[in-house]
Amino acid sequence: MSEQPDPSDSSLRQGAHGPGPSGLDLRADCANCFGLCCVALTFSVSADFPVDKDAGEPCRHLRTDFRCGVHSTLRERGFQGCTVYDCFGAGQKVSQLTFGGRDWRQAPETAERMFAALPVMRQLQELLWYLDEALALEPARTLHDALRRALDETERLTRSDPETLLALDVAARRAAVNTLLLRTSELVRAQVRGKRKNRRGADLFGAKLKGADLRGADLRGAYLIAADLRGADLRLADLIGADLRDADLRGADLTGSIFLVQTQVNAAKGDAATRLPPSLTRPAHW
Template sequence: MNNLSADCENCFGLCCVALPYAKSADFAFNKDGGTPCKNLDLNYRCGIHENLRIEGFRGCTVYECFGAGQKVSQVTYNGNDWRDNPASAKEMFDVFPIMQQLHEMLCYLNEAQSFKEAQPLYKDLQKAVKETEHLTNLSPKSILEINVPVHRAGVNDLLLQTSELVRAKVKKNKNQSKQRKINKGSDLIGANLRGADLRGTNLRGALLIAADLRECDLRVTDFIGADLRDANLSGANLIGSIFLTQAQINSANGDINTKLPPSFSIPKHWLV
């Protein structure tokens, strides 16, 4: 859905201001939260957007606000930006990450509703969507009072149930049973999983940093919260994967033989 995707044209560069980051392999220098990035232009655009990876800002290329930026800018604050309204700047910066979490939940909930296997949960999912959308339309002060962990727990329970219903349709084969045990939250940093049949696997929160996933069958696999930074997806099949985001794909490596869901685009660094 368009309102759950970043629209930088209608945002006041909030991710470039509100969020902090530390100098690392992902960022070229330190930045405190609430401080504009040195690369942010006066028109709220990134001055090095086309060369972020080259300039040492790989972390920026894998961030997704799920449309929270434009929602806070144009709805919550009615188009009043932080430069012209410094008194409300800190509040806006505090509201933004909360809105980001709510929009992320909405993104997953909408995907959950698209699965026919989740039909038994449709009413509960619709209720969760309605409640979450309501929270996104509250006043700034009310948004700051939201108990996000409690709300997320309820949403997460529905997403877990959805995942189990969808993945249940995958029939495990003998080769899968012989492979190393892989499940929710597994530490698979640098793991050699090349060619593995991981259909229907629960990779929620799994650490797949720099893992070798070449030619893996990852269909109907749950990727919610999985860390795919520098994972090699060359030749892998991710068609029909569950709760996968473009940001996760952007953080990984792959090639033209990687099979992505129709709504995803191939990251530019895969084609270099």
């Protein structure tokens, strides 16, 4: 393995985000959000939620100050989905920027549009996260100008008024950005010599991948639900959109993996030996 590049080397990755090279803050700030994820989203009885809740209906645990009344015991109460969710900073942006700090309780006429704006903003913020990360990857330096333009345009869209935001063709924006992210992925993963595994979109539900060499693998959109990835080497692997629910990452090395986000990590199982990219936080339940 010594002949392979070290993904944590500054020659490959120049920074981390949130705020990162772009100066954007892409992490949730619940203190400046009007509890939007606790109201706007739908809950369905499942392994993730113990109750049903319609979109637009406040969670019964949402307090008057927009904080969660059972935040410290969410998983014990069956609200695992709440501990996995990450808005990438969309909640506070919709609350404080799009709607100018007017909350839906004091201004109920804003509620419907505010709740509808959250999933749109979240997608844009997620794209900013990926673009921000791509700008920190030295092997993709030839794309940095194009990535910067895409980031600036996406950031401009997040500052739109409610009507413009709700009319936005998010799928088209995602498609345009994805073209750049694909090219970024190819340049980064090319740092791994030899044949790299291509498991894009593969059904790897429960796959036995303990100790697997997945350096530089294309795992975009792969279904890795409950997969055994203990001790696997995922350095420089592209994990964008991979479903890692209940995947066992104990002892796995993800330090140089690209386009991995906090929601994926939160949904997986890990331990103190799991190595994560510096931009991500080790979940408290690991």
